[in-house]
Amino acid sequence: MAVRVQREDFDPGHEIARMGAADRGIGAVVSFTGLVRDLAGEAAIGAMTLEHYPGMTEKELARVEAEARARWRLADCLIVHRHGRLEPGERIVLVVTASAHRDDAFEACRFLIDWLKTRAPFWKQEETGQGERWVAARESDDRAAERWLKPG
C-alpha cells in the first residue's frame, strides 16, 4: 500500500509487475494511467502545470486509499501522482490495485481514480494560444465520484 507524489515520470509496467510479484495470493492486477491530452474543448494545449498542496496531498491520497481498502479486499494498492509542468502525452497519474479475484481490483481502481479526482488537492493550469488558464472542475467528475457515495 503506497502513495507517491512526485515531479518525475513513472513506469506503469514496472509498477504493475512489481505488485503482482509481491504476493502469490494475488490473482488480479488492475491499473489506470492518466495522460495529458493536447486538447481541452476547442483550445489546443501546449502544456499544463499541476500545482498541489504539499502535506495535504499525501494525507488526502492516503485517506482515499484507506477508504478503498475498507470497501474492497485488496492485497495491495498504489497511487502515483505527478506535479509540475507536463506536456501532452505525458503520464499524470497511476492507480494500481491487486486482489485475489478481479472484481475487487476492478472496482477499487475505478473508485480510487474517481475519488481522488474530486478530493486530492491538485490544480491544473493549461497553457493555450490565448495564455494560461486554470482548469475548471467538471461536473461529470463530481457525478462519477458521487456514485460511490451509495453503498456497494
Add this chain to the structure above:
Amino acid sequence: MKLLYFAWLRQRIGKGEEDIAPAPPAQNVAELIDWLKARGPGYAAAFADPKLVRAAVNQVHVKFDAPIAAGDEVAFFPPVTGG
C-alpha cells in the same frame, strides 16, 4: 493562524501563504472569509464568489461552518482538478 492560498486564489491575493498573529477574530471558516475580504482588493477578488472556493483546516477538507482556532492551518483553493 497560518493561511494558505492555491491556484487563482493565490494569484489574486498575491501570495501563497501568510501567518496572521494575533489570530483573526473568526469562529469559523465563513467568518474568516468575511474578515479576509475586508483586507484589500486582492482578497475581495479572491473571495468574491465563495461558491467557487473550497477550504481545508489542518489539511482536511471542511465546510464553511467548520470551527477554527488560533494555531490552525487554514487553506483556500478552487475545486480540485487533479487526476
